[in-house]
Amino acid sequence: MKPENIELADKDETLFRPIYHTGTGFYVTLGILGLILLWALYMYVMQVRFGLGMTGMNQPVTWGFYIVNFVFFIGISHAGTLISAILRLSKAEWRRPITRMAEVITAIVLAIGGLHPILDLGRPDRMMNLLEAGRLQSPLLWDVTSITAYFTASTVYLYLPMIPDIARIRDRGGKFKWLYAFMAWGWQGTEKQKRVLNRAINILMVMVIPIAISVHTVISYIFSMTLQPGWHSTIFGPYFVVGAIFSGIAALLIVMIAFRKVYHFENYLKEIHFQYLSTLLLIMSLIWSYFTFSEYLTGVFGAEPHEMHIILYKFTGPFAFYFWGMILCNFLVPVIIISFKKLRTITGIFIASVAVVIGMWLERFIIVVPSLANPRLDVPIGIYVPTVLEWALFAGGLAVFVMGFMIFSKFFPLISVWEIEEGRTHGRKEVENRIESYLPGSS
Amino acid sequence: MEIKRREFLRLFGGLSGSFLFVGCGLDDVLDIPQSMIEQARRGPGIETWQNTICGLCPAGCGTRVRLIDDIPVSVKGNPVYPINRGGMCPLGLNALHSLYHPDRLKGPVQRKGTPDHATWESISWENALSQIAERLVELRVAGKPHQVAFLGHEENGLLKQHFARFMQAYGSPNYFQFAPSQNTVTPYSLLQGHLTLPAYDFLNARLIVSFGSNFLEEGSSPVYYTKVYSHHEEQQTRYVQIESRHSLTASNADQWIPIRPGTYGALALGLSYVLIREELYDREFVRSKTFGFEDRVDSSGVRHVGFKNMVLGNYYPERVEELTGVPSPVILQLGRELGNAHPALVVGDQGAIDNTNGTFSTMAIHSLNALLGNFEREGGIFFVDDPPFSRFEPVQSDVVARDGLKQSPIGISEGDVYPFTRFSIEAFTKNVLSETPYPLSVLFIRGGNPLFESLNRSKLAEALKKIPLVVSFDSILSETSEFAHLILPEHHFMERWDAISAVDSIPFAHVGIQHPVVQPFHDTKQVGDVLIGLAQQVGGVVGKAFPFSNYEEELKFAMEGVYKSGTGAIAAGGAGSLWIQYLQQRGWQIGRYSSFDEFWDRLVGQGGWWNPIRKRKNWDVVFKTPSKKFEFFSQTLKKALDNLTNQSGGESGTAQNYERVLNRLNISARGDTVFLPHHEPIPHEPDMLFHLVTFRVLPVRDGQGAALPMMQELFGHSANRHWESWAEIHPETAAINNISDGDWVLISSVVGSLRLRAKITEGIMPSVVAIPFGLGHTSLGRYAKGHGVNPNTIMRNLYDQLNGKPALQATKVKIARAT
Amino acid sequence: MPKWAMVIDLDKCTGCDACAVACKMENNVPIADPAEAQSGRAMFWMDMMTTTEGAFPNTVTKRVPKPCFHCDDPPCTLVCPVGATYRNPEGLVAQIYHRCIGCRYCMAACPFTAKVYNWYDPKWIDGAEVGNPDVSRRMVGVVEKCSFCSHRLMSVKETAHREDRPIMDGEYVPACAESCPAEAIVFGDIENEESRVYRLSRSYRVMRYGEDLGVKPKVYYLSRRTET
Numbered sequence A: 001m002k003p004e005n006i007e008l009a010d011k012d013e014t015l016f017r018p019i020y021h022t023g024t025g026f027y028v029t030l031g032i033l034g035l036i037l038l039w040a041l042y043m044y045v046m047q048v049r050f051g052l053g054m055t056g057m058n059q060p061v062t063w064g065f066y067i068v069n070f071v072f073f074i075g076i077s078h079a080g081t082l083i084s085a086i087l088r089l090s091k092a093e094w095r096r097p098i099t100r101m102a103e104v105i106t107a108i109v110l111a112i113g114g115l116h117p118i119l120d121l122g123r124p125d126r127m128m129n130l131l132e133a134g135r136l137q138s139p140l141l142w143d144v145t146s147i148t149a150y151f152t153a154s155t156v157y158l159y160l161p162m163i164p165d166i167a168r169i170r171d172r173g174g175k176f177k178w179l180y181a182f183m184a185w186g187w188q189g190t191e192k193q194k195r196v197l198n199r200a201i202n203i204l205m206v207m208v209i210p211i212a213i214s215v216h217t218v219i220s221y222i223f224s225m226t227l228q229p230g231w232h233s234t235i236f237g238p239y240f241v242v243g244a245i246f247s248g249i250a251a252l253l254i255v256m257i258a259f260r261k262v263y264h265f266e267n268y269l270k271e272i273h274f275q276y277l278s279t280l281l282l283i284m285s286l287i288w289s290y291f292t293f294s295e296y297l298t299g300v301f302g303a304e305p306h307e308m309h310i311i312l313y314k315f316t317g318p319f320a321f322y323f324w325g326m327i328l329c330n331f332l333v334p335v336i337i338i339s340f341k342k343l344r345t346i347t348g349i350f351i352a353s354v355a356v357v358i359g360m361w362l363e364r365f366i367i368v369v370p371s372l373a374n375p376r377l378d379v380p381i382g383i384y385v386p387t388v389l390e391w392a393l394f395a396g397g398l399a400v401f402v403m404g405f406m407i408f409s410k411f412f413p414l415i416s417v418w419e420i421e422e423g424r425t426h427g428r429k430e431v432e433n434r435i436e437s438y439l440p441g442s443s
Numbered sequence B: 001m002e003i004k005r006r007e008f009l010r011l012f013g014g015l016s017g018s019f020l021f022v023g024c025g026l027d028d029v030l031d032i033p034q035s036m037i038e039q040a041r042r043g044p045g046i047e048t049w050q051n052t053i054c055g056l057c058p059a060g061c062g063t064r065v066r067l068i069d070d071i072p073v074s075v076k077g078n079p080v081y082p083i084n085r086g087g088m089c090p091l092g093l094n095a096l097h098s099l100y101h102p103d104r105l106k107g108p109v110q111r112k113g114t115p116d117h118a119t120w121e122s123i124s125w126e127n128a129l130s131q132i133a134e135r136l137v138e139l140r141v142a143g144k145p146h147q148v149a150f151l152g153h154e155e156n157g158l159l160k161q162h163f164a165r166f167m168q169a170y171g172s173p174n175y176f177q178f179a180p181s182q183n184t185v186t187p188y189s190l191l192q193g194h195l196t197l198p199a200y201d202f203l204n205a206r207l208i209v210s211f212g213s214n215f216l217e218e219g220s221s222p223v224y225y226t227k228v229y230s231h232h233e234e235q236q237t238r239y240v241q242i243e244s245r246h247s248l249t250a251s252n253a254d255q256w257i258p259i260r261p262g263t264y265g266a267l268a269l270g271l272s273y274v275l276i277r278e279e280l281y282d283r284e285f286v287r288s289k290t291f292g293f294e295d296r297v298d299s300s301g302v303r304h305v306g307f308k309n310m311v312l313g314n315y316y317p318e319r320v321e322e323l324t325g326v327p328s329p330v331i332l333q334l335g336r337e338l339g340n341a342h343p344a345l346v347v348g349d350q351g352a353i354d355n356t357n358g359t360f361s362t363m364a365i366h367s368l369n370a371l372l373g374n375f376e377r378e379g380g381i382f383f384v385d386d387p388p389f390s391r392f393e394p395v396q397s398d399v400v401a402r403d404g405l406k407q408s409p410i411g412i413s414e415g416d417v418y419p420f421t422r423f424s425i426e427a428f429t430k431n432v433l434s435e436t437p438y439p440l441s442v443l444f445i446r447g448g449n450p451l452f453e454s455l456n457r458s459k460l461a462e463a464l465k466k467i468p469l470v471v472s473f474d475s476i477l478s479e480t481s482e483f484a485h486l487i488l489p490e491h492h493f494m495e496r497w498d499a500i501s502a503v504d505s506i507p508f509a510h511v512g513i514q515h516p517v518v519q520p521f522h523d524t525k526q527v528g529d530v531l532i533g534l535a536q537q538v539g540g541v542v543g544k545a546f547p548f549s550n551y552e553e554e555l556k557f558a559m560e561g562v563y564k565s566g567t568g569a570i571a572a573g574g575a576g577s578l579w580i581q582y583l584q585q586r587g588w589q590i591g592r593y594s595s596f597d598e599f600w601d602r603l604v605g606q607g608g609w610w611n612p613i614r615k616r617k618n619w620d621v622v623f624k625t626p627s628k629k630f631e632f633f634s635q636t637l638k639k640a641l642d643n644l645t646n647q648s649g650g651e652s653g654t655a656q657n658y659e660r661v662l663n664r665l666n667i668s669a670r671g672d673t674v675f676l677p678h679h680e681p682i683p684h685e686p687d688m689l690f691h692l693v694t695f696r697v698l699p700v701r702d703g704q705g706a707a708l709p710m711m712q713e714l715f716g717h718s719a720n721r722h723w724e725s726w727a728e729i730h731p732e733t734a735a736i737n738n739i740s741d742g743d744w745v746l747i748s749s750v751v752g753s754l755r756l757r758a759k760i761t762e763g764i765m766p767s768v769v770a771i772p773f774g775l776g777h778t779s780l781g782r783y784a785k786g787h788g789v790n791p792n793t794i795m796r797n798l799y800d801q802l803n804g805k806p807a808l809q810a811t812k813v814k815i816a817r818a819t
Numbered sequence C: 001m002p003k004w005a006m007v008i009d010l011d012k013c014t015g016c017d018a019c020a021v022a023c024k025m026e027n028n029v030p031i032a033d034p035a036e037a038q039s040g041r042a043m044f045w046m047d048m049m050t051t052t053e054g055a056f057p058n059t060v061t062k063r064v065p066k067p068c069f070h071c072d073d074p075p076c077t078l079v080c081p082v083g084a085t086y087r088n089p090e091g092l093v094a095q096i097y098h099r100c101i102g103c104r105y106c107m108a109a110c111p112f113t114a115k116v117y118n119w120y121d122p123k124w125i126d127g128a129e130v131g132n133p134d135v136s137r138r139m140v141g142v143v144e145k146c147s148f149c150s151h152r153l154m155s156v157k158e159t160a161h162r163e164d165r166p167i168m169d170g171e172y173v174p175a176c177a178e179s180c181p182a183e184a185i186v187f188g189d190i191e192n193e194e195s196r197v198y199r200l201s202r203s204y205r206v207m208r209y210g211e212d213l214g215v216k217p218k219v220y221y222l223s224r225r226t227e228t
């Protein structure tokens, strides 16, 4: 067993390298991010002390950045578990170097996103009321439930496929041996263990897909369950899910490109991965655009006064810049870049992905704020200008995301080693067999 | 904590723009005596209600104060008090915050240093009063009692009499009221001979045409008129509002007719034209009860043109349209409506009178009432009697007083400036500065805030600085009282005794009793008591004029007369209008009490007395003019101008002098037209395109409400502006000047400019800019200071031609976008 | 069980704002300081909606006093995660300040912008019981709104109970109705066919906001003007 292991270890040493070698750049980056985080924490403490008045929210714009970011981050989290589960389920061989990163995104971003409604509470000290007096009829409670479920499922789903890799690190020795020993759960790589692990992964992967879809559907329900114009829409569920996957893929691409560069994963993350994923991004962009188009077309066509008022406000009001920015980032940029072979380079894809992430954030904003700013009755139109506090907490959220990834990379391989290995040993044969079975003439 | 938060935001850049440090947290909305706080904590929680009269404006609404353990916790309207019947205005409902205001003076203070660098030192009442009394005695000894002036405000009834009595006994002709009603009466006195404002029977009128009278918001009793207005559905009353701005009254009226400022009189004459031409006027009334309608030849054989021909010759609809901007079809239609709806009432106020031609305009407006025969009848106009207070012993005056009283009053101009003024702040200022006819030594100022309102602020300030002793009774240091040497703070209205009666244009006699519902919080006094104290210290005839130990006793004495008259009734539920009609038809009285004490107790308990029954008056009482008729041709005016001409006499031909007098008064009309209601052009400023118009809103009214944070918050709620002024601009005007809603604009007159935010609205004439009055304080406590702008500061020094009333709509301005 | 409702006669109402102040004073509603008020955080349980329509000179200014409509199917209570706002059996939509977690979901869900929020700790003088002692003070981070002056209902109920009789029409009057100088606000039990509110709610002039939303507001407006 040993020799084989060593051979393999040698072969995939790049994947383990970040765990053992840390440059100064890492610490500097971490330090800066840490400072941002501290700033955000300080700001939050102030908010708790003085009240939400420190934000730019007011009446009637009673929700601002926190809710926007909540929807945004939870959307990003769909990168992971959902995509990885779909790829796994569809036995897409090229998934192997991608799934781990995708799942990590989910776990980290979900934690960040899930925290946002708490940031938004005027009385975080009374959070326990949710348990003591929780009303299941409230969409907010559906959220609490589904996000908790999703978080649990996706951490487990992240963890289980890591076990063989953790065992390997344990076996290689070095620092934190106890941790790896504990987390490896006595993995020896026996056939039985492998069988059990595979089954567990298979069950989870089937389970996680509906949960993931439910999460974003339920988030859309927060809005669509109200009677507010611009929110009260039946397609919000799928629209949000599509948007989530869309932004998730973009985030995944960004992370892949970033770590490919930083940790020299060129050997693992090849052109082909980006080609495939970007094609997926293109498809999602088109689907998203289709939903957006439907959403606005029905509104404009029906021209119900309140609805129309808000649509026009989005098109031409003070947030028109956000709206058209969203169209640019979510539709024009990705479609143009990805459709033209010449532009579809890694850099091109990176640009498209960044655009999509920004665009999706704008989309969340354009959903939340304009509807609130334009109340049904004749009260003054709202204004909303986020304060430094809200920007700080936004920056803090992003910092936690990057830090989370960086720290994760120092403990665990970002690419699933054993799955790569499995691909090498079984994958090829399996694919051959599979293809054989598709072809006409075979039994 | 508030401050910490703001500081924090500043340090860490709460940059949302709306977060800039303003320096006015609301930490101390209330200033409650520590003893009360203790009492509130310990107390058994016993609830009581006390009735009194709201003292935040002269409208005198009855109010009920709720006390828990003798601590006032809320106020509401007194449902049985006849003026307001339970209704209140926003300011009155906020009265507790004025009681608990943290900037109320805690006791008498004395200024050290100049007004600009003042420090205020506490001083005892004894010390302050003896200082003043010493001065008063000195002046009397020197034979100069006339060098003392008392500038009151809106006091009416007993308190007015009290002040007048003090000044009379002391020997000074200089008791004035710095209040618009003083001079607003001029047109009525010229036409009808009355020195009070008429009351209107809105309730029984079918059509009410208001020329600039914003009676729902700026009238003498907005609550009373709101109550009356609220019956317009059942009563089938139609309201037409003629005004440059779509005011609160305009927006509640059935029709709004926008009009160019300063042309209200012309429109009224245009309507007269329609009534006369189409013979829709009350011919019988006009024939028998008016003077100067038809052309006539006087005793000396001179032919005089009558109102009829003057109107027919000059005010045909096309010309009126040109003057006023009101389309002639509208004039025709409204004229016919007036002639056909019976009874149709015409009122004129604010917009119509606040211009250089205010008196002539109001004469023209009131003439419509004569054409319609609106006197002494249902749905018409009448003058209300004062309540039957006890008669006071006449003041016994000594030589000093008699000589003093012979001096000419310092608040009234000499010669041919403002011949009809009862008090002109402009004349007062000039006279004090030039020491004509004599210098002023002591000035008492009670109520009002002349410096804040005046159009000639810097000169008035100089005048105040010139007076060696200025005494104010303000409760909160204000723009005016900053110039006082001594401030003797008055009780809050919830802490004092007083009677509120004869509120302008309330159509029945009434007395409301203010009584202390709470022990005085601070070391303050009722101003009536202060005067009694001073009178006694001065002694002699002055002391004898007040045979009362305090003002409460005087009040009780006065009310004894009301009791003895046997008329009227104590405000009580159940005295509905049917019941009153029933009694009236039988000539009965309402209300019987076994003794004065019973009367008094019930009076104080219920809040007041009123007499809804009004006897028909004889025509010679209705018209106190030389002809005992309604005078289209005002003989009083003629006589006054003749006198002026004669005074400036000389041999050199009267015609020339007469011409000079008319020029001095800026009267452009000539011949008989001068004495007839007519339109006088207002000052023309070719390079200024817009008329500046101001208005007062309910929460802040004439500026006093600005001291209260809740009223500041509400001030512009309808314009989405809080604690801030705004300028109303028509969309066309805005478009030409590239201004959008909420932009900063610069409104400039020849006097100065103001920077404020634009509110673009279809509710204003394109040639007009409107700014609310009441904000822009530089004093008046922490909440008033530094918020908004005061439009009066950019107004030109213009006054009514005849009575010197400030012409608040005569200034023209230009508009520009500000950065 | 009575069902409390309000009728506001816009043909009588002049838009004087007395109701707004009466309500603030009665219910200890905090005052916003200048910057706060100007940034849209002024708190009015009884708000005033002012709109100017029509081109000059045919200008129409509508002033509509707006309390919470106490919807019979309130969308605001539906979404509250902790039941801090609820509809009681008498139809009052109430707030439980001590349970509210300040998520402002109910504010977002109310189609009529009837709720306000305590962005900061309201400023009152420590311990001074001045202000209405019958109404509890709110704290930072909770939502509040017009309660139909429910504290007054309690005392009216007590009196009626003591005297062993039903509550009479016009006995339970909220502060806004009480101080309205135009007597434009009428309050009472809409289930009682003898009540003024019941009669007025049948008027041909009656109009309710959000009728199309099916939330069944219990504030009825009367107006001769067709569209409001």
Ligand SMILES: Nc1nc2c(c(=O)[nH]1)N[C@H]1C(S)=C(S)[C@@H](COP(=O)(O)OP(=O)(O)OC[C@H]3O[C@@H](n4cnc5c(=O)[nH]c(N)nc54)[C@H](O)[C@@H]3O)O[C@H]1N2
Residues within 6 Å of the ligand: B055, B056, B153, B154, B179, B180, B218, B446, B447, B448, B449, B450, B452, B453, B472, B473, B474, B475, B476, B477, B478, B489, B490, B491, B492, B493, B694, B695, B696, B702, B703, B704, B705, B773, B780, B791, B792, B808
């Ligand atoms: N542009 C424009 N300007 C106007 C008007 C307008 O319509 N348009 N209106 C004019 C009119 S009608 C008026 S009356 C003026 C008045 O305007 P202001 O003089 O500003 O108003 P007041 O409320 O009469 O007086 C305010 C002062 O009286 C004090 N005060 C209140 N109660 C008492 C008390 O009991 N005792 C004492 N000693 N002081 C007390 C207040 O603290 C404050 O110092 O404004 C005039 N200015």
Ligand SMILES: Nc1nc2c(c(=O)[nH]1)N[C@H]1C(S)=C(S)[C@@H](COP(=O)(O)OP(=O)(O)OC[C@H]3O[C@@H](n4cnc5c(=O)[nH]c(N)nc54)[C@H](O)[C@@H]3O)O[C@H]1N2
Residues within 6 Å of the ligand: B057, B058, B059, B089, B154, B177, B178, B179, B180, B181, B182, B183, B184, B216, B217, B218, B219, B220, B221, B222, B349, B350, B353, B354, B423, B424, B425, B426, B453, B696, B697, B698, B699, B700, B701, B702, B804, B805, B806, B808
């Ligand atoms: N809602 C509401 N209710 C009010 C008021 C309010 O502002 N709002 N104001 C209350 C008051 S204070 C009044 S007076 C009545 C309104 O009584 P109205 O008679 O309807 O007031 P206006 O005629 O508009 O006031 C015109 C102006 O006369 C001016 N004036 C200034 N100086 C002098 C002077 O030296 N002599 C004379 N004679 N006049 C001078 C004042 O500046 C005032 O602005 O209603 C009272 N009720």
Ligand code: SF4
Residues within 6 Å of the ligand: B054, B055, B056, B057, B058, B059, B060, B061, B088, B089, B090, B091, B092, B093, B221, B222, B223
């Ligand atoms: S109108 Fe308002 S301020 Fe004036 S007395 Fe009445 S309630 Fe008081």
Ligand code: SF4
Residues within 6 Å of the ligand: C008, C012, C013, C014, C015, C016, C017, C018, C019, C020, C065, C179, C180, C181, C182, C183, C184, C185
């Ligand atoms: S108090 Fe009455 S009249 Fe005034 S705004 Fe309110 S409802 Fe209208």
Ligand code: SF4
Residues within 6 Å of the ligand: C068, C069, C070, C071, C074, C075, C076, C077, C093, C109, C110, C111, C112, C113, C114, C115, C145, C215
């Ligand atoms: S008006 Fe708004 S806050 Fe009031 S009950 Fe209806 S939905 Fe709830």
Ligand code: SF4
Residues within 6 Å of the ligand: C079, C080, C081, C082, C083, C084, C085, C099, C100, C101, C102, C103, C104, C105, C106, C107, C142, C143
């Ligand atoms: S803000 Fe309070 S009352 Fe409103 S939904 Fe949230 S917890 Fe419920």
Ligand code: SF4
Residues within 6 Å of the ligand: C022, C023, C024, C026, C027, C045, C046, C067, C068, C145, C146, C147, C148, C149, C150, C174, C175, C176, C177
């Ligand atoms: S019913 Fe009571 S709480 Fe509601 S608006 Fe009126 S006064 Fe305010």
Ligand SMILES: [Mo]
Residues within 6 Å of the ligand: B154, B179, B180, B702
């Ligand atoms: Mo006044």
